[in-house]
Amino acid sequence: MSQRVTSRSFLTSHLRTRAAVLAAGMGVTAVVGAGIAVAADTTAATSSTAKAVQAQADAQATAAKTKVAEVQKVAEVQKATEVQKVAEVQKAEKPAQPAKKKASWVDPVKNYTISASYAQAGGMWQSAHSGQDYAVPSGSEVMAAHGGTVVKTGGNGAGDGPAYGNAVVINHGNGTYSQYAHLSQVNVQPGQVVKTGQKIALSGNTGNSSGPHLHFEIRTSPNYGSAIDPVKFLRGKGVQF
Numbered sequence: 001m002s003q004r005v006t007s008r009s010f011l012t013s014h015l016r017t018r019a020a021v022l023a024a025g026m027g028v029t030a031v032v033g034a035g036i037a038v039a040a041d042t043t044a045a046t047s048s049t050a051k052a053v054q055a056q057a058d059a060q061a062t063a064a065k066t067k068v069a070e071v072q073k074v075a076e077v078q079k080a081t082e083v084q085k086v087a088e089v090q091k092a093e094k095p096a097q098p099a100k101k102k103a104s105w106v107d108p109v110k111n112y113t114i115s116a117s118y119a120q121a122g123g124m125w126q127s128a129h130s131g132q133d134y135a136v137p138s139g140s141e142v143m144a145a146h147g148g149t150v151v152k153t154g155g156n157g158a159g160d161g162p163a164y165g166n167a168v169v170i171n172h173g174n175g176t177y178s179q180y181a182h183l184s185q186v187n188v189q190p191g192q193v194v195k196t197g198q199k200i201a202l203s204g205n206t207g208n209s210s211g212p213h214l215h216f217e218i219r220t221s222p223n224y225g226s227a228i229d230p231v232k233f234l235r236g237k238g239v240q241f
Contacts (some may be wrong), residue, residue, distance in 0.1 A: 131217035165207025
């Protein structure tokens, strides 16, 4: 009887021990599984957080680049505006250039060659030469050496004698007159006001002339016999020969 009780007790104890071991094993497995799950969740959370941080960093970098571009654009606009203002100020401060003053007196013809001069002796005139000759082709434009009023025109030297051929005399005021002779054509008339450099006639070979040229005089009266050195006079007025 005693032996059966002991056997049962042993069997019962053995079963309880085995159950405890199994339970312990299952507990460890559960714990390990839970640890693995927690680790997986932590890794996922960490990955998600890293992505979020990277996205935020990218957004901030993009925003920074945009801001830099905007600042640079504003700086460029400001610089351009400042440059324009400086240019405007410099332009305003720069003194206006005076208008180029027109010559007071000019040569009566262009593209000429100086020939017989004032006071030159010769058989082509009664005594000394009374003016300056400009050798030019017949038909060359003759201009008023200075502004004034036409006082004499026409053949016979405009009243000064046939040696002059067709002639024009202009009064410049202050006792100064100019005469143009040996003309092929006269384009002005007495009483007409002319300007410096204005066309008044065409050169020619009329009167006592050995070839086409313009005979030019500066006088102290409108008539023959009052001539002065025309080259010296014009040089005194800034005309270059």
